[in-house]
Amino acid sequence: MKGTLAVAAREVAERKLALLGALLAGLLPLAAPLLPGLGGAQARDARFVTALFLSVTIAFAFPLVFGATTLVSDVTQKRIAFYFSRPLPAISIWTGKLLAALVISVSGACLAAIPTLLLDGKRAFTAFDTSGPAAAYFLLTTVLLLVGAHTVSSMARLRSVWVGLDFFLAALFAAAIALSLRSLFLAGFWDLYEMKHSPEWLVWWLTAPLIAALLAASYVQVADGRTDARRSHGALSVTLWSLMTLLALPLTGLAWWVNAAAPKDIDAVYSIQAAPHGTWVSVSGRLRARGSAKAAFLYDTGSGRFIKCPFSWDGNVAFSGDGARAVWPEETSGFFERKTTEVFRIAALDVTVPAAIVSDFGTSIWAIAVSPSGERLAVFDGNIFAAYEVSEPSHPRQLLALRVEKTFRRVAFVGEDTVRLFPRPYSTPNRRDIAPRELEIEEISMLSKKSLVTGHIERDTLADLRVRISADGRHLVETRDKLLTLHDGRTGALLATLSKDLKAPKMRFLSGGRMVVAGIAGASARLLFFEGEKAPARAIELGPAASVILGAEIAPGRVAVALNSFRSNDERAQRAWKLAFVDVATGAVSPGPDGLTPADRFSWWQSAVLPPAEAGTEASTLFLDASGALVRLDPATGAQTVLLGRSK
Amino acid sequence: MSATLSTGAAIVSIRSLVVRYGGDAKPILEEISFSVPKGSVYALLGRNGAGKSSLVRCLLGQQKPTAGGCFLFGEDVWKRRARLMAKVGVVPEDPDAPPSMTARQLSAFCARIYPTWDAPAVEARLARFGVPAGTPYGSLSKGQRALVALALALASSPELLVLDDPTLGLDAVARRAFFEELVGELADRGTTVLLTSHDLTGVESMATHVGMLKGGRLILDEDLEALKSRFRRLRYANEATEDPTRYGQELSDFDAVKVKVRGWGVEAVVSNYGDETFTKFAALEGVVDAEASALSLEEIFVAIAGEASPAVKGNA
Numbered sequence: 030m031k032g033t034l035a036v037a038a039r040e041v042a043e044r045k046l047a048l049l050g051a052l053l054a055g056l057l058p059l060a061a062p063l064l065p066g067l068g069g070a071q072a073r074d075a076r077f078v079t080a081l082f083l084s085v086t087i088a089f090a091f092p093l094v095f096g097a098t099t100l101v102s103d104v105t106q107k108r109i110a111f112y113f114s115r116p117l118p119a120i121s122i123w124t125g126k127l128l129a130a131l132v133i134s135v136s137g138a139c140l141a142a143i144p145t146l147l148l149d150g151k152r153a154f155t156a157f158d159t160s161g162p163a164a165a166y167f168l169l170t171t172v173l174l175l176v177g178a179h180t181v182s183s184m185a186r187l188r189s190v191w192v193g194l195d196f197f198l199a200a201l202f203a204a205a206i207a208l209s210l211r212s213l214f215l216a217g218f219w220d221l222y223e224m225k226h227s228p229e230w231l232v233w234w235l236t237a238p239l240i241a242a243l244l245a246a247s248y249v250q251v252a253d254g255r256t257d258a259r260r261s262h263g264a265l266s267v268t269l270w271s272l273m274t275l276l277a278l279p280l281t282g283l284a285w286w287v288n289a290a291a292p293k294d295i296d297a298v299y300s301i302q303a304a305p306h307g308t309w310v311s312v313s314g315r316l317r318a319r320g321s322a323k324a325a326f327l328y329d330t331g332s333g334r335f336i337k338c339p340f341s342w343d344g345n346v347a348f349s350g351d352g353a354r355a356v357w358p359e360e361t362s363g364f365f366e367r368k369t370t371e372v373f374r375i376a377a378l379d380v381t382v383p384a385a386i387v388s389d390f391g392t393s394i395w396a397i398a399v400s401p402s403g404e405r406l407a408v409f410d411g412n413i414f415a416a417y418e419v420s421e422p423s424h425p426r427q428l429l430a431l432r433v434e435k436t437f438r439r440v441a442f443v444g445e446d447t448v449r450l451f452p453r454p455y456s457t458p459n460r461r462d463i464a465p466r467e468l469e470i471e472e473i474s475m476l477s478k479k480s481l482v483t484g485h486i487e488r489d490t491l492a493d494l495r496v497r498i499s500a501d502g503r504h505l506v507e508t509r510d511k512l513l514t515l516h517d518g519r520t521g522a523l524l525a526t527l528s529k530d531l532k533a534p535k536m537r538f539l540s541g542g543r544m545v546v547a548g549i550a551g552a553s554a555r556l557l558f559f560e561g562e563k564a565p566a567r568a569i570e571l572g573p574a575a576s577v578i579l580g581a582e583i584a585p586g587r588v589a590v591a592l593n594s595f596r597s598n599d600e601r602a603q604r605a606w607k608l609a610f611v612d613v614a615t616g617a618v619s620p621g622p623d624g625l626t627p628a629d630r631f632s633w634w635q636s637a638v639l640p641p642a643e644a645g646t647e648a649s650t651l652f653l654d655a656s657g658a659l660v661r662l663d664p665a666t667g668a669q670t671v672l673l674g675r676s677k
Numbered sequence: 678m679s680a681t682l683s684t685g686a687a688i689v690s691i692r693s694l695v696v697r698y699g700g701d702a703k704p705i706l707e708e709i710s711f712s713v714p715k716g717s718v719y720a721l722l723g724r725n726g727a728g729k730s731s732l733v734r735c736l737l738g739q740q741k742p743t744a745g746g747c748f749l750f751g752e753d754v755w756k757r758r759a760r761l762m763a764k765v766g767v768v769p770e771d772p773d774a775p776p777s778m779t780a781r782q783l784s785a786f787c788a789r790i791y792p793t794w795d796a797p798a799v800e801a802r803l804a805r806f807g808v809p810a811g812t813p814y815g816s817l818s819k820g821q822r823a824l825v826a827l828a829l830a831l832a833s834s835p836e837l838l839v840l841d842d843p844t845l846g847l848d849a850v851a852r853r854a855f856f857e858e859l860v861g862e863l864a865d866r867g868t869t870v871l872l873t874s875h876d877l878t879g880v881e882s883m884a885t886h887v888g889m890l891k892g893g894r895l896i897l898d899e900d901l902e903a904l905k906s907r908f909r910r911l912r913y914a915n916e917a918t919e920d921p922t923r924y925g926q927e928l929s930d931f932d933a934v935k936v937k938v939r940g941w942g943v944e945a946v947v948s949n950y951g952d953e954t955f956t957k958f959a960a961l962e963g964v965v966d967a968e969a970s971a972l973s974l975e976e977i978f979v980a981i982a983g984e985a986s987p988a989v990k991g992n993a
Contacts, residue, residue, distance in 0.1 A: 035789040043777055111773040113739045115790055116763035190699070256739040259699060 036125025096178030119252035220321035297657025303648030307352030349403025358394035441502035484520030500640035580627030689713035693745035723890030766830030776815025820851030914942035917963020
């Protein structure tokens, strides 16, 4: 310690002129008000801005200059031998010199502000964050600049053969680390929204190992290189790149591991959408033991085959009616952040090894739909509507492209040749200024390549709109508080009132034009069954409940419902769901396993409009348990098979 | 290699030292081994580029040998440098003290890091040398800087002094002051000294042992008196043959390191001189007027090194 302080004191004394210079430079702000237009009331601001500029300049310049010269110059000019021929351990030489450079750098920045502080008092610098963390960041930044400048200077000035390797490895590691960090960010490994600390914390968390590596390398350089310039450079390079390997390898390994996740690594399912036929589902969820990382997959619950998709909360996957084709928009990304969707992918699922084909659409995709045959694709980007022939998924052929003067749309095929554009719920309730045309229903013919406004939804604003559209586009159901109304999908004309006194009503189209509605009446749940659009409701009482989720037709004539005595959505409520099966023909209600809810309970949020799952298909038998695990329920035996996630 | 070595009374012990730079095929120092006994003054001689400074850097723990090791007081200097340097005073070949510091400041700095430091002795020596203590080191002449370095090297009462060509480039006055101070120190304290030098005249008056580096190898490592007693210059006329190419054959009982045919006869330097052998030689048929004379260290150096180096000539 005595040696360290002796070296530090000597080094500071050697550079005392720099400190004097900083102090003298600090007098310049006092003259700033003499400049035209900066006097009078603005004098204090002028002094502050000039002093701030000076301090910041010195705060960056001093560490760079002294970092680049303090040690390296002594080695190149062979003056480092003065210390090494004394009873000074290498650690004292290194620490003393570094400490001196740090003291001069920090003091220089502070000294430049002192004259202004003396004149204007502390108020002059109220804009400065002088808290502990801010001071720590300032010190860390100074150390980073010091050791960074020292390292680059060593590589450049010691003139050994290592320099070529240094710059090659620097580029290699920079690329590896940047790409790893990028992929981890994109995978959501660090969720900045969920973080308890500020993103600055993460920046320093990532920078601290770099600072540590640079410090360690410069120490080994001094301790092992001593007066030998070539060995000094070698020691620096070997240590630095070894440590960088130790840092980069786990990081790249982590990035690979996080990104190599398979559906079996999903810990809890966030969202799921099942193909109307077949065993394919689109599923997204939080990954097990991978930080906050999430992933989305197209997953075959039958064979375990899967296609990795970028994680997306709203999962907009559109399946063809036969479940043999899936289409989804995909986000392309900036280097560290997500951007809007720009491509769509088409996957043929009925082949042995399904592959996704990328097709450039060029802008963000708001809505997507696949024709019943799966051979046509409709895409809407909030401005342009386009339709494609995708019988050869690798070569989509554009059929038409039309400008649509609307933004919030959902798309549904009405047969193969006609597409209907519906208003899409807009989730910001304060926006009452949406144009009335956004409530229009529009029809586009593939044959005539023309669009025609065919109707509209009768209301004032798009805000708070809650509609469910039948997959064939022939009907839409609007929910207004307790009122649930069925409308013609072409004109928007009211066809029937499905329910008017059920709280939080849920509605589901079944195959063959049938419909079910469920909601809370008083303190119990009730299910309404409709044979068709004109048929009267058959009401079936489900028993005491505070909330209800409507499931699919798990077997012909048997509809799954989940009942809960809680209205909340907390953990206690999650575990209180009780599944029941309703025979819509007889009105009989039979209990199912506890804790399960229909897997597609959030599918109303997704923009793709899917045909209803046929009774008894895979899609109708999928449920989530209280832990978020995806479970297949055998309606005949009641046997449960956990397909994804961990059932607790 | 172990950090300690049993070296008996040797203060310095060099063991199989090899120093090689970068991709150079030939090492600058090759399998060098020698010891410096306690209380001795060991003069390490060699021409420019012989590797003396590399050896000194290794000896001071400033440079890691490619192979072998350097031991001071029985300890590996690479591993124990900081502790060992408390017992060593160093005068480097190139002045390495910070140019902005005065001799007084340098003394004050050293006083903080050496276990014992005699600052008044530094002042006294500087006064004796006539070197201003308040002038920045960088502003002093080369001779003054060497004297400051010597004053600093002696202030910690070192057990070992390492002097790396300390008088190189010094004028006669500075050189004399330097050696006088050194001789005084040796007389007072019996400090062990290892020095490299071109200034063989000054060295000869102090050295007790001599080592000589040539072509990266230590070709001589000997007590100075023994060295001087076995080297002689022989001068004689040869009347046994008139063929100059056969001159020198009569020296077969000697190890002749250098033979020159002069107009008047033959001059040879032999490295295994003995009175008995010389008497026998002088009695040989055809050898006339044989005489043997002692050699100075510089003459021995020139004879062994092959030719007079410019530095030797310049400093002589």
